[in-house]
Amino acid sequence: MIKLALYPGTFDPVTNGHIDIIQRASELFDKIVVTVARNLSKTPLFTTEERVFLLKESLKNFNNVTVDSFDGLVVDHAHSVNACAIIRGLRAVSDFEYEFQMALMNRKLAADISTVFLMPNEKYTYLNSSIVRNLSQFGSDVSEFVPNVVQDALIKKYAVK
Amino acid sequence: MIKLALYPGTFDPVTNGHIDIIQRASELFDKIVVTVARNLSKTPLFTTEERVFLLKESLKNFNNVTVDSFDGLVVDHAHSVNACAIIRGLRAVSDFEYEFQMALMNRKLAADISTVFLMPNEKYTYLNSSIVRNLSQFGSDVSEFVPNVVQDALIKKYAVK
Amino acid sequence: MIKLALYPGTFDPVTNGHIDIIQRASELFDKIVVTVARNLSKTPLFTTEERVFLLKESLKNFNNVTVDSFDGLVVDHAHSVNACAIIRGLRAVSDFEYEFQMALMNRKLAADISTVFLMPNEKYTYLNSSIVRNLSQFGSDVSEFVPNVVQDALIKKYAVK
Amino acid sequence: MIKLALYPGTFDPVTNGHIDIIQRASELFDKIVVTVARNLSKTPLFTTEERVFLLKESLKNFNNVTVDSFDGLVVDHAHSVNACAIIRGLRAVSDFEYEFQMALMNRKLAADISTVFLMPNEKYTYLNSSIVRNLSQFGSDVSEFVPNVVQDALIKKYAVK
Amino acid sequence: MIKLALYPGTFDPVTNGHIDIIQRASELFDKIVVTVARNLSKTPLFTTEERVFLLKESLKNFNNVTVDSFDGLVVDHAHSVNACAIIRGLRAVSDFEYEFQMALMNRKLAADISTVFLMPNEKYTYLNSSIVRNLSQFGSDVSEFVPNVVQDALIKKYAVK
Amino acid sequence: MIKLALYPGTFDPVTNGHIDIIQRASELFDKIVVTVARNLSKTPLFTTEERVFLLKESLKNFNNVTVDSFDGLVVDHAHSVNACAIIRGLRAVSDFEYEFQMALMNRKLAADISTVFLMPNEKYTYLNSSIVRNLSQFGSDVSEFVPNVVQDALIKKYAVK
Numbered sequence: 001m002i003k004l005a006l007y008p009g010t011f012d013p014v015t016n017g018h019i020d021i022i023q024r025a026s027e028l029f030d031k032i033v034v035t036v037a038r039n040l041s042k043t044p045l046f047t048t049e050e051r052v053f054l055l056k057e058s059l060k061n062f063n064n065v066t067v068d069s070f071d072g073l074v075v076d077h078a079h080s081v082n083a084c085a086i087i088r089g090l091r092a093v094s095d096f097e098y099e100f101q102m103a104l105m106n107r108k109l110a111a112d113i114s115t116v117f118l119m120p121n122e123k124y125t126y127l128n129s130s131i132v133r134n135l136s137q138f139g140s141d142v143s144e145f146v147p148n149v150v151q152d153a154l155i156k157k158y159a160v161k
Numbered sequence: 162m163i164k165l166a167l168y169p170g171t172f173d174p175v176t177n178g179h180i181d182i183i184q185r186a187s188e189l190f191d192k193i194v195v196t197v198a199r200n201l202s203k204t205p206l207f208t209t210e211e212r213v214f215l216l217k218e219s220l221k222n223f224n225n226v227t228v229d230s231f232d233g234l235v236v237d238h239a240h241s242v243n244a245c246a247i248i249r250g251l252r253a254v255s256d257f258e259y260e261f262q263m264a265l266m267n268r269k270l271a272a273d274i275s276t277v278f279l280m281p282n283e284k285y286t287y288l289n290s291s292i293v294r295n296l297s298q299f300g301s302d303v304s305e306f307v308p309n310v311v312q313d314a315l316i317k318k319y320a321v322k
Numbered sequence: 323m324i325k326l327a328l329y330p331g332t333f334d335p336v337t338n339g340h341i342d343i344i345q346r347a348s349e350l351f352d353k354i355v356v357t358v359a360r361n362l363s364k365t366p367l368f369t370t371e372e373r374v375f376l377l378k379e380s381l382k383n384f385n386n387v388t389v390d391s392f393d394g395l396v397v398d399h400a401h402s403v404n405a406c407a408i409i410r411g412l413r414a415v416s417d418f419e420y421e422f423q424m425a426l427m428n429r430k431l432a433a434d435i436s437t438v439f440l441m442p443n444e445k446y447t448y449l450n451s452s453i454v455r456n457l458s459q460f461g462s463d464v465s466e467f468v469p470n471v472v473q474d475a476l477i478k479k480y481a482v483k
Numbered sequence: 484m485i486k487l488a489l490y491p492g493t494f495d496p497v498t499n500g501h502i503d504i505i506q507r508a509s510e511l512f513d514k515i516v517v518t519v520a521r522n523l524s525k526t527p528l529f530t531t532e533e534r535v536f537l538l539k540e541s542l543k544n545f546n547n548v549t550v551d552s553f554d555g556l557v558v559d560h561a562h563s564v565n566a567c568a569i570i571r572g573l574r575a576v577s578d579f580e581y582e583f584q585m586a587l588m589n590r591k592l593a594a595d596i597s598t599v600f601l602m603p604n605e606k607y608t609y610l611n612s613s614i615v616r617n618l619s620q621f622g623s624d625v626s627e628f629v630p631n632v633v634q635d636a637l638i639k640k641y642a643v644k
Numbered sequence: 645m646i647k648l649a650l651y652p653g654t655f656d657p658v659t660n661g662h663i664d665i666i667q668r669a670s671e672l673f674d675k676i677v678v679t680v681a682r683n684l685s686k687t688p689l690f691t692t693e694e695r696v697f698l699l700k701e702s703l704k705n706f707n708n709v710t711v712d713s714f715d716g717l718v719v720d721h722a723h724s725v726n727a728c729a730i731i732r733g734l735r736a737v738s739d740f741e742y743e744f745q746m747a748l749m750n751r752k753l754a755a756d757i758s759t760v761f762l763m764p765n766e767k768y769t770y771l772n773s774s775i776v777r778n779l780s781q782f783g784s785d786v787s788e789f790v791p792n793v794v795q796d797a798l799i800k801k802y803a804v805k
Numbered sequence: 806m807i808k809l810a811l812y813p814g815t816f817d818p819v820t821n822g823h824i825d826i827i828q829r830a831s832e833l834f835d836k837i838v839v840t841v842a843r844n845l846s847k848t849p850l851f852t853t854e855e856r857v858f859l860l861k862e863s864l865k866n867f868n869n870v871t872v873d874s875f876d877g878l879v880v881d882h883a884h885s886v887n888a889c890a891i892i893r894g895l896r897a898v899s900d901f902e903y904e905f906q907m908a909l910m911n912r913k914l915a916a917d918i919s920t921v922f923l924m925p926n927e928k929y930t931y932l933n934s935s936i937v938r939n940l941s942q943f944g945s946d947v948s949e950f951v952p953n954v955v956q957d958a959l960i961k962k963y964a965v966k
Contacts, residue, residue, distance in 0.1 A: 090278065105453055134717075262930070287585075438600070
């Protein structure tokens with residue numbers, strides 16, 4: 001049986017830290033679905049469609065990775081794509097507690113799906129989408145932290161604002 | 162290609178929390194090797210051979226799980242069995258930091274092997290081998306926390322002492 | 323002298339985790355006052371009156387527990403009801419630091435009142451009001467996590483929205 | 484019904500931080516039993532008898548506090564003295580996780596007994612028995628951190644060594 | 645060469661905890677520039693100009709400390725004033741992770757500037773600007789927590805509201 | 806007045822993470838004294854003299870850094886060398902709490918000395934002396950983690966054992 005894992009996130013925008021996790025996951029599972037959470041309390045910088053596009057462009061060299069988006073509960077989407085696992089990246093203790101709580105609840109809601117935590121390279125410990133947006137907003141070069149297509153999109157986005 | 166994961170630990174003795182992790186892992190990977198670390202700074206209650214025996218007895222219903230033991234570095238043993246992943250259970254923040262540090266070092270030493278963290282059922286949050294030994298030493302019933310074969314071994318061990 | 327403890331919170335809405343804490347507290351103190359904080363930076367799902375009602379319905383079998391609401395500082399309300407203790411539930415490290423800081427400040431403001439931390443059953447580790455609201459919003463059954471009266475109120479609330 | 488709480492610990496030796504917790508607890512419960520754990524993996528500086536003596540001397544002004552010692556499991560001793568609660572002091576995140584795990588296990592073993600966490604004054608955040616022993620060993624004045632009878636005992640103990 | 649350190653923050657308003665850090669820093673470095681971050685996601689209680697004024701008044705007895713404000717990235721402002729260090733106060737684990745992440749990113753952006761963490765007196769562990777605003781809003785006396793000029797400004801601010 | 810900082814530690818043995826901290830500190834202070842703690846509960850791999858030697862060899866290119874060793878309390882040694890600061894490296898939350906407690910106690914014992922926390926490069930997050938000893942014991946190449954002189958000493962030490 002093919003083993004598929006779902007990697008849900010906000011990806012506003014995708015960073016090299018996310019891609020490092022996807023690289024790892026793509027070696028462990030037969031197929032990875034990277035999925036953008038539509039439903040957000042705060043307004044994202046990029047629309048769902050833009051975030052899906054930036055992920056697709058950034059991941060086009062991975063032949064067992066696809067990208068989509070979802071509304072509602074992660075476990076429902078996991079069931080709909082026949083995932084056996086949900087992938088989450090862990091970088092810090094503060095990540096850990098929130099992730100742990102979500103993973104316990106998801107286990108309660110869907111006993112057949114395991115949450116699998118992967119750890120990015122230590123050089124991405126300091127990296128998250130919010131820091132990248134912040135740097136880009138003040139005109140810093142972020143080419144070391146995100147794919148080129150994302151840097152271009154950030155420059156365009158902040159030029160308009 | 163077959164996907165094999167190594168689950169290293171002290172297992173002094175194996176608890177239902179460990180078995181919960183192994184159950185999860187056995188659904189995600191084609192084959193699991195559970196491996197007992199021989200080399201310990203403190204003297205274990207059970208010898209390596211006893212710990213391997215108790216694991217084998219406890220896991221005989223899993224048909225894609227085998228048990229062995231190792232000396233030296235985990236990543237060297239992972240290479241010798243052609244593992245693509247090292248499995249670790251995460252229960253608490255204090256686990257997390259130590260595990261994270263080991264995982265980063267192992268990634269440095271063996272870039273081709275990912276550490277995969279799984280989370281036991283929340284009913285095992287409070288459970289570890291040291292608490293089980295402590296309870297058993299004072300004559301408490303530990304049948305809820307360990308397989309029967311382990312409870313028998315604990316009773317025998319503490320009767321001798 | 324009668325020993326009264328105040329259990330302040332947002333209770334938006336009350337969950338089985340809160341009720342587990344109240345059950346414990348009601349066995350340790352002569353009287354418990356559960357009190358809803360009126361003053362909130364973010365808009366709650368339920369009004370203060372609704373939250374008080376749901377607590378009263380959920381707690382009607384406890385004969386030493388009453389429910390009210392308050393504005394202002396917790397220690398001022400604690401003084402007004404002659405409490406010797408403030409009850410707080412602790413589930414995770416992230417709870418801990420915030421709670422600790424509040425408890426130190428409250429101790430500074432009212433040296434005669436102790437903050438008492440109680441721990442819910444581990445099966446409620448993953449449970450909080452925000453997760454319950456989130457599940458309910460997407461139509462999940464939350465009967466395992468909240469009293470029936472709360473589930474009904476959630477269904478009605480989200481049907482209106 | 485009288486409400487009794489058990490405060491177990493190593494107390495090697497008792498510090499002003501412990502006494503601060505006992506002071507608080509003695510105002511919340513009808514009776515407090517402070518109990519010295521006999522059974523220790525590492526050798527304590529003071530014998531069980533010395534630790535009981537130092538506690539008794541330090542606590543003689545509290546008329547609802549008694550001191551004893553115990554072997555075995557804390558919950559068994561709590562039952563034998565009819566305690567409804569076990570008191571623990573919490574100072575830091577690292578305390579928290581260990582204490583949490585013990586409290587969950589104790590709740591499992593004895594559902595009728597609650598663990599109650601109290602917080603010492605923030606001026607005792609940095610204080611523990613091990614730091615006091617360390618300071619005393621190098622001849623520092625520790626009169627600010629422990630009762631006089633304990634300081635005298637420390638001086639005598641290290642003079643002999 | 646003169647050694648200058650930058651102490652950036654929101655200071656909404658400055659508390660005695662901040663002043664304790666500045667006191668420490670002023671003894672370690674030749675010159676300290678305390679700098680108010682203009683750019684904030686949430687609306688501050690005091691305007692940038694008010695926050696600068698309150699800092700200047702509170703710090704007028706320190707002869708090697710100046711106050712300014714900045715827009716943009718901290719490291720850019722640090723370069724513009726020739727700082728060799730960025731000062732940050734650390735009180736709790738939750739501070740730590742966020743600060744650590746910022747410090748790693750700032751090290752990446754400006755390898756010539758070190759982040760230096762200082763620890764306030766333990767009596768300021770429970771103190772932050774948000775708690776002070778909260779207390780003041782409900783009419784509590786905050787003279788123990790902030791300089792007089794700040795208490796006056798808080799009273800005036802909340803009287804207007 | 807010359808500003809001197811003391812950097813105390815076990816250094817068993819010195820790693821590139823320590824040297825990164827010393828590099829940073831040597832740019833912030835006029836003079837750094839790196840000092841080896843003689844007094845240890847567990848037996849170190851290298852003697853105090855060996856640890857001092859390895860530090861001296863590793864640090865000979867820093868012209869404002871000297872190396873010594875001490876018995877007793879860190880603050881007493883800090884006073885004896887006229888230090889205004891004690892340097893400590895911080896890598897993780899678990900470091901943080903212990904360090905914080907020591908820093909608060911040292912501040913209590915010596916109000917004129919500040920503890921200054923510096924953060925190593927993130928590539929040293931996973932690195933500590935114990936991991937280096939462990940790797941070296943099993944014959945791994947540790948040249949990426951320690952100075953050459955230390956690697957040679959480790960090889961010699963484990964060949965003898």
